[in-house]
Amino acid sequence: MTTKKRSTGLTAVCDAWQLVDIDVTASFPIRPYTAVMAEVAKRIANGQMKCEMVHAEGEHGQFSIAHGASMAGARATTGSSGVGLTYAAEVYSPIAGGRCPIQAVVGDRTLDPPGDFGSEHTDCLTMRDNGWIFGWAQDAQEALDNSLMYFRIGEDPDIMLPQIVAMDGYFVTHITQDYEVPDQDLVDRFLPPFKPKFRLDVNNPVIMGPQITPEMGPPLEWDRNVVMQRAKGKIVEVTEEFGRLFGRHYAPFVEEYMTEGAEMVFLLQGAHAVTCKSAVKYLREAGYPVGMLRLRWLRPFPDEALQAIASKFKVIGVIDTNTSYGAAGGGGVLLVETRAAISETPDKPIVQGFTSGLGGEVISHDEFFRMAEMMRKTLEAGQLVQSSTWVNFNDYV
Amino acid sequence: MAKSYPEVPFAAIVPCPTVENDKMVTGNWRSVRPVVDMEACTSCKLCWLLCPDASVVYDEAEGISFNLKYCKGCGICSSVCPVDAIRDVPELDFID
Amino acid sequence: MPVQYEKIKSVKKAPEEEYYLPGHRTCAGCGPAISYRLVAKAAGRNTIFVGPTGCMYVANTSYACGPWKVPWTHAQITNAGAVASGIEVAFKQLIKKGKIKDEFPNIIVMAGDGGSIDIGLQAASSLFYRGHDALFIMYDNESYANTGIQTSPMTPYGGATTFTPPGPVIPEGKKFFPKDPMLIFAGGGHPAVKYAATASIAYPVDLMNKVRKGLAFEGPAFLHVHCPCPKGWTYPSDRTVSVAKLAVQTGMWFLYELEDGVRTWSRTPSKLRPVEDYLLGQGRFTHLEPEHVAKLQAWVNERAQVLGLTATLPPVH
Numbered sequence: 001m002t003t004k005k006r007s008t009g010l011t012a013v014c015d016a017w018q019l020v021d022i023d024v025t026a027s028f029p030i031r032p033y034t035a036v037m038a039e040v041a042k043r044i045a046n047g048q049m050k051c052e053m054v055h056a057e058g059e060h061g062q063f064s065i066a067h068g069a070s071m072a073g074a075r076a077t078t079g080s081s082g083v084g085l086t087y088a089a090e091v092y093s094p095i096a097g098g099r100c101p102i103q104a105v106v107g108d109r110t111l112d113p114p115g116d117f118g119s120e121h122t123d124c125l126t127m128r129d130n131g132w133i134f135g136w137a138q139d140a141q142e143a144l145d146n147s148l149m150y151f152r153i154g155e156d157p158d159i160m161l162p163q164i165v166a167m168d169g170y171f172v173t174h175i176t177q178d179y180e181v182p183d184q185d186l187v188d189r190f191l192p193p194f195k196p197k198f199r200l201d202v203n204n205p206v207i208m209g210p211q212i213t214p215e216m217g218p219p220l221e222w223d224r225n226v227v228m229q230r231a232k233g234k235i236v237e238v239t240e241e242f243g244r245l246f247g248r249h250y251a252p253f254v255e256e257y258m259t260e261g262a263e264m265v266f267l268l269q270g271a272h273a274v275t276c277k278s279a280v281k282y283l284r285e286a287g288y289p290v291g292m293l294r295l296r297w298l299r300p301f302p303d304e305a306l307q308a309i310a311s312k313f314k315v316i317g318v319i320d321t322n323t324s325y326g327a328a329g330g331g332g333v334l335l336v337e338t339r340a341a342i343s344e345t346p347d348k349p350i351v352q353g354f355t356s357g358l359g360g361e362v363i364s365h366d367e368f369f370r371m372a373e374m375m376r377k378t379l380e381a382g383q384l385v386q387s388s389t390w391v392n393f394n395d396y397v
Numbered sequence: 398m399a400k401s402y403p404e405v406p407f408a409a410i411v412p413c414p415t416v417e418n419d420k421m422v423t424g425n426w427r428s429v430r431p432v433v434d435m436e437a438c439t440s441c442k443l444c445w446l447l448c449p450d451a452s453v454v455y456d457e458a459e460g461i462s463f464n465l466k467y468c469k470g471c472g473i474c475s476s477v478c479p480v481d482a483i484r485d486v487p488e489l490d491f492i493d
Numbered sequence: 494m495p496v497q498y499e500k501i502k503s504v505k506k507a508p509e510e511e512y513y514l515p516g517h518r519t520c521a522g523c524g525p526a527i528s529y530r531l532v533a534k535a536a537g538r539n540t541i542f543v544g545p546t547g548c549m550y551v552a553n554t555s556y557a558c559g560p561w562k563v564p565w566t567h568a569q570i571t572n573a574g575a576v577a578s579g580i581e582v583a584f585k586q587l588i589k590k591g592k593i594k595d596e597f598p599n600i601i602v603m604a605g606d607g608g609s610i611d612i613g614l615q616a617a618s619s620l621f622y623r624g625h626d627a628l629f630i631m632y633d634n635e636s637y638a639n640t641g642i643q644t645s646p647m648t649p650y651g652g653a654t655t656f657t658p659p660g661p662v663i664p665e666g667k668k669f670f671p672k673d674p675m676l677i678f679a680g681g682g683h684p685a686v687k688y689a690a691t692a693s694i695a696y697p698v699d700l701m702n703k704v705r706k707g708l709a710f711e712g713p714a715f716l717h718v719h720c721p722c723p724k725g726w727t728y729p730s731d732r733t734v735s736v737a738k739l740a741v742q743t744g745m746w747f748l749y750e751l752e753d754g755v756r757t758w759s760r761t762p763s764k765l766r767p768v769e770d771y772l773l774g775q776g777r778f779t780h781l782e783p784e785h786v787a788k789l790q791a792w793v794n795e796r797a798q799v800l801g802l803t804a805t806l807p808p809v810h
Contacts, residue, residue, distance in 0.1 A: 023586040024579065050590060052582045056575065057619035064572035064616065068543075068579025071566055074587055076579065090569055099408040160408075193592070198410050200541050200564045200580060202598055205413035209567030210554030212409060219405040405557065413562055418516025420558035426521060442505050446697050447734055449526035451515045464515055471521035471723075472731025485731070 003181040009172035010036035012140040012179055013105045013165060016147035018049050019187040023074035026054045026062035030084040031117045032169035033107030037079070059084035063091045063104070070100035071208060073199035075151075077102060081169060082109035085123045089130075095162050096131030097224060098209060099197070101154035103147065104132075106166040107173035108270075110359050118360010119169035121270065121322040125333045127164065128299055131224050133231055134164035135297040136270035141179035143167050145248060148182075152191050153238050159231055160197065166298075168321075170360060171271035182246050190245055228300050235297065253302035254309065255294040258284060262291030264315035264375045267338060269295040272321060272356075272363045279368035288372045295334070303341040311347040317375045321357035331355055331388035350378055353388035363391075373397045417467065423450065427470035429485040433461045437482035444474035444483060496688075498709035501535065501701050508534055512562045518555040522730025524720030524737065525549050525632040527694040529603060532630060535701035536708060538563060540599040541580060545573035545613060547605035548639040549632060573602045573609075574616030574629065581625040599708050600627040606647035607637045610674050621678055621713045624685035628707045628714050631674055634722035642725040646672040649745070650792065651785045652777050654725070659780035666780060670792060678715045679751045689715040690750040690759070695737035699759050703750065719746045727776025736775065743771040744793040747800060756801065767807040768793055783810060 005015070014036050017025070027037035043049040056062035062078040069076035080088065085106065095102060110120040124134065133154060137143035143165060150163035167173055198206050212220070236252045243249035255273075258280050259265060266276050273294040283290045293309075293316070295302070310316070320332025329335050331353030342348045354371050357363040371389075374397050378385050386396050431453075438461055445455040452464035453474050461483075463474075475483035501507050512533035519526040525548055533540070542565040544550045550567060553559055568576040581600050587593045602620075609617050609631035617629055636654050637643040644654040644667060652667045653659055659666035673680075679689030688710045692700040700718065707714030721736040723729065728736060740746035743766045748759040768790045772778040781789075787809050794806045 023590065023592070024582050026579070050586075052586050054578060054582055055623065057615050057622075060571065061575040061616055061619060064569070064575035065579035065582070068566075068568075068576035068581075069583035070579075071576075072580045072583035072587070073593065074579075074583035076583070090571060094567075094569065097408065197407060200566060200598075201595065202539050202541065202564060203595070205562065205564040207411050207413055207554065207559040207561060207565045209409055210411060210557050210559050211551045212405070213556045216403055216405045216409075216557055219402040220409055223405075223407070409557065411557055411559070413564065414514050414516065414558075414560065415562060417514050418558055418560040421516045421518050421555060421560075423516065423518070440505075442507070446504050446507055446531075447527060447694070449519060449521075449523050449530065449733075450517070451511050451513065451530055467515035469521035469730075471523075471733075472729070473522055473527075473733055476731040477734050 001183055004178065005181050006176055006178050007140065008035065008174055008176055009137065009140040009143040009167045010105070010107065011039055012144035013147050014039040014043070015181045016144045017077055018043060019182070019184060020075065020148065020151050020191055022051050022077050024052050024054065024066065024069040024076045026056045026065040026078040028056045028059055028062050028080070028084065030059070030081045032109060032173045033079050033081045033105060035173065036105055059088040060090060063088040063095065066102045067091060067095045067098070067100055070102045071098070071200055073194070073196055075194040077104065079105035081107045082123045083112050086111065086126055089126065092127050092130035092132065097220070099160040100162060101160050102162045103150055103154065104162070104164045106164050107169045108166060109169045116359055117169070119171060119321070120358055120360065124164060124166045125298070125322050128333070131228065132162045132164055133299055134166055135295070136166045136168070137172060138271050138273045138294065139172060140177040143172060144179060144181065145242065145250070148187065148190065149238050149242050153231065153234050155194050156234055157197065159227060159234055161227060161231065168271040186245055190242065231300050232302070232304070250296065253297055253305035255296060256309070257292040257294065259291035259293070259312065261289060262313060263289040264317065264379055265291045265293050265313050266319055266371070267293040267295065267316050267334065268319040269298065269334065270321065272319065275363055275365065276368060279365045282365065283369065283372050288376060290372050290375070301337050301341060306338065306341045307345050310342045310345050310349055313349045315375045315378050316349050316351045317354055317371055318351060319354045319356055319363070319371070323355070323358065329353055329387050335388065350384055352378055352384060352386065354391055355388065356391040367391050370395060370397060422466055423469050424466045427468060427488045429470045429472065430465070430488050430491060431463050431468065431470070431474050431483050432486050434482045435460045437480050439480055441479060443477050443479065447473055447477050449473065496706060496709040498705040500705070501698055504698055507698065507701065510534065510537070512537065512540070514560045514562060517553045517560040519548065519552040520724050520730070522723045522733045524694050524722055524733050525634055527733065528632045528700070528718045528720050531694065531697050531700050532601065532603065532704050533561065533563065535704035536599045536601060539596060540601060543568050543573050543577045543580065543600070543602045545604050545608040546570040547608050548634070549603055549605065551639050570608045571612050572616045573604045573613055574618070574620035577602045577627045577629070578620050578623060578625045581627050602627065602629045604629070604631055605638070606631060606633045606635060606645045610672050610677070611646050617678070618683065621683040621686050621715065624712045626712055628704065628716065630716040630718060632718050632720045634720045634725055636722070636725045638722055638725045650789055651781050653780060654777070664780070664782060665785045674717050675751060681754055685712050686715060687712060688750070688752050691717045691719070691746065691748055693719040693737045693741055693746055693748060695734050695741065696748065696760065699748070725777070728774055732774070739771045742766045743768050744797050745771045747796070747802065749800070758802065761802065762804055764805040765793070765797065765807055
């Protein structure tokens with residue numbers, strides 16, 4: 001029986017964690033993700049979830065505890081936001097390289113300095129080089145669904161990678177939305193119990209993570225590269241299986257919205273896509289040949305999926321709700337990744353960058369309209385007018 | 398010609414040894430070798446217990462002997478022996 | 494009700510089985526290696542080790558191997574306490590939920606001084622605070638040894654290291670007196686810690702019994718083991734055990750247990766030898782002037798009094 005529910009993106013992830021019967025979670029408070037742990041704590045206390053919550057000494061401790069639990073064979077989760085994520089950074093590569101498929105939920109948040117509780121993707125993006133798989137959910141339903149799919153992909157014996165279920169702070173973590181909680185039976189069919197390749201077991205004793213010589217490094221890292229690429233196929237497979245079983249069909253990598261006949265498209269990830277879709281409708285009515293691409297995965301970055309559709313368009317306006325000071329192109333991470341992904345695509349579109357939504361600001365309709373106008377100028381010029389535009393700061397219209 | 402790399406197991410996870418870790422043989426570190434005088438030995442087993450490398454072997458019948466494959470010649474066994482039954486002999490004195 | 498465990502009666506009666514096997518790249522005469530062997534021997538087969546970065550990681554696992562017969566995992570130097578906590582909770586949950594049929598194992602952290610009381614302090618403290626059923630052992634070689642001997646909070650006053658070299662500006666080399674892990678972890682500030690003890694590789698049966706006792710206690714226990722380091726302290730490798738013994742004889746190391754805050758002495762010398770006897774023969778102390786030695790003697794004497802050791806104390810010159 002699916003249950004209709006009205007709650008937040010964080011509660012939705014807790015619903016997913018309850019369905020998959022997590023064994024251990026490690027908590028520590030930081031805005032805006034904290035409520036997920038408070039919800040888990042409540043459900044443990046009232047017997048709804050059979051899980052142990054370890055009150056970690058900080059975010060570095062949280063991820064370390066989840067790592068230990070996973071090495072012992074438990075299905076373990078944790079989560080954080082903002083500087084909590086950057087604090088834990090030491091252990092991201094050990095966890096991914098150790099092939100421990102823990103799941104972290106991230107309610108993204110602007111990095112210090114100084115304190116800013118608002119949403120920004122930078123915190124989670126700093127993890128992107130460490131070998132985790134992750135993407136942004138645009139709403140509570142997708143947060144729940146991503147959590148389920150990510151367990152299935154990450155724990156697959158062919159993959160064995162940790163995953164991050166990311167969502168915009170406040171916009172998805174806190175706003176109450178309608179979503180459906182799937183049936184326990186269906187979830188049990190979709191996700192088998194966690195069976196690691198190795199665990200700490202006195203009856204099958206192993207040594208995990210010994211010191212290696214430099215020449216042992218490359219093969220280990222090649223393996224990590226291979227599995228990250230292999231994850232792309234697994235993502236397609238699992239997303240399709242999810243659609244068949246649960247009736248919600250997601251585009252595996254890139255959601256296209258009103259791209260029929262679009263000459264220019266916004267490319268972004270996460271909850272700002274919701275406003276974007278609304279803006280696109282208005283823009284279309286006003287005669288702008290515009291559509292939207294929403295990235296569902298950041299790692300592995302979907303090169304092939306983007307390459308397959310890129311040449312349909314003449315201009316891609318990548319919207320970065322993050323900062324990467326000094327990055328190539330003067331914008332954010334998505335600008336760099338997108339340009340790199342399609343750099344060799346024949347008839348590739350012009351790619352320009354917009355930085356918007358920083359600090360937790362809403363990207364307003366008006367701002368989408370101005371971005372569309374700037375993209376139209378690019379279309380008319382037939383070439384890049386400005387590589388990177390920080391909306392409201394160096395707009396050229 | 399591409400360089401070939403050693404096989405590295407999944408996530409650098411290796412099986413535990415059962416008798417010895419022969420991936421790190423250390424007998425060739427020695428510059429002195431312990432030699433025991435079983436006449437003087439009282440089988441107190443202090444040398445056996447305190448060897449960092451578990452390379453002093455004690456057998457009920459045979460008494461004290463040394464695992465020369467791993468013994469580093471640190472000299473702790475001869476040093477702790479309460480009856481001076483163990484001498485450290487220069488490794489070069491031995492033919493093997 | 495005193496805790497129940499199988500006491501090891503003597504050296505001769507120590508268990509034969511080895512769980513820390515020959516074949517590791519530790520220095521000849523390595524004190525921590527002796528401690529690992531004794532700990533593993535005392536703990537037995539149903540044991541999982543957590544090994545944060547340090548000598549007992551790098552030297553033991555060079556390369557892509559290790560000498561433990563029981564399961565062992567690496568942890569970061571920062572997080573052994575946290576990783577061990579995660580392992581402990583996982584076993585408890587998986588057993589409770591019937592997902593595994595294992596018997597709950599001994600979970601033992603073997604952390605260096607840095608990994609316990611300095612960079613690893615936060616995680617260690619939290620393991621003790623949350624009351625995890627694990628044994629946290631600090632193998633104390635009084636420096637960050639694996640990186641080539643740098644000062645740690647356990648380096649004694651006057652101990653030369655590559656970060657505390659003596660010179661005209663800093664004649665003593667190391668200016669600070671060390672932390673006291675027993676006071677920090679078991680001095681009452683971590684209420685879940687019911688048992689803690691210091692130990693020394695010079696007293697192997699005592700050490701092994703303290704391991705068993707710590708494991709027998711429900712909840713967290715802490716062992717602080719003195720492990721002389723021939724490379725770091727600069728003395729010939731055969732003297733590791735005698736240096737450890739001198740430490741106890743001079744009061745540079747005290748041997749006792751703390752059970753529910755009550756101290757029981759394991760060795761009570763009626764008279765402490767002067768610290769010079771300990772300092773002599775260790776290259777890390779050769780630069781010390783009489784005034785520095787006097788400071789050390791004063792420190793030993795004060796600690797002896799504070800800890801309540803009734804012994805004749807050497808004079809401070």
